[in-house]
Amino acid sequence: MSTKISNWPAATPLWVDLGVDDLNAAQAFYSDLFGWKFVSGGQGSGDYLLAHVGGRAVAGLGPKQDPGMPTVWTTFLASDDVDVTAKKISAAGGELLAPPFDVMESGRLALATDSVGATFGVWQAGTHIGAERVNEHGALCWNELHTRHYASARAFYAEVFDVSYQDTTEEGLVYSTIRRPLDGREVGGIHHDTDLSEHTPGHWMTWFASDYVNGTATRALELGATHLRPVAESPMGRMALVQAPQGEIFGIIDAPRANE
Structure with missing residues (x-):
């Protein structure tokens, strides 16, 4: 077991989240399977939920932004400067699906595909550091x-x-x-x-x-x-x-x- 209270170092996979068609059904599945407790992602986050283990965040869950999107767990990698990382992604043959933007006070986010077509996120921590418990x-x-x-x-x-x-x-x-x-x-x-x-x-x-x-x-x-x-x-x-x-x-x- 490991509890994390400070920012994850750059390049660390620090968070995963899932967009689903039926949010209630997904909550029921994961709360039963892993014992997750769900809390709101905060004011302005819509229906985005933080899954907790032992009172600390371990993953995110929310409704799909686009019903045509596949249902997948997305991995987020830590960055000290998302804007710089975004430029490197484009230069290295990746593609930005969502250029860097602020997620309230929680942090700054970008979504991309890499040079082999895999989708991933980049997260620069604000008040939300990512996973607070792992392993x-x-x-x-x-x-x-x-x-x-x-x-x-x-x-x-x-x-x-x-x-x-x-x-x-x-x-x-x-x-x-x-x-x-x-x-x-x-x-x-x-x-x-x-x-x-x-x-x-x-x-x-x-x-x-x-x-x-x-x-x-x-x-x-x-x-x-x-x-x-x-x-x-x-x-x-x-x-x-x-x-x-x-x-x-x-x-x-x-x-x-x-x-x-």
Whole structure:
């Protein structure tokens, strides 16, 4: 378990949020699955909700801004200056979906796609630092980019966020952990995912920690989810891949990964 009360260092995946068609149904699903409690995102935030574990924010949930948007968990990376990062995104071959704008006093935000087509957010903290608890049941524990265009993805994030990489040499797996520039700490990953079709854009995957992956995976099924990958052992711990009733995909894993 880790509690965070100060700003996350640049390049750290610090927040995830989800836009859904049926907000009440999503609240019911995640409150049952992870024990999340929901509070308003604050005056002027509309129906945006902050999911809490132990009284601290772990994720965001709200109605879709556009009904045609896919239902996905979006990963946000920390920035000390979103405006500077936005310029780097464009220069490195990415595309800004939403140029930098202020979110009340909470912070400053941009949305973008990277050079391999994966959507992500950039967050410059104001009063909202992002996730305040990580690496415990129901909280964020890891974020990784899945892409067939592995070298291009690595080049993009190195150029935009000044990250470095540690390669994984496990047989049959081409994977790099992302090291943030401040201290070289591993805060995320890039996976050369050959299961994706050549024309499928990359995507960021969100992983939540679970005290009991078997039980959480079973409960997800009972709540109407499906298993894209059943519970299995891995070098990182027991894990499963779940698709929730409204279509969003996320992972559950019982081995916390350092992310602070």
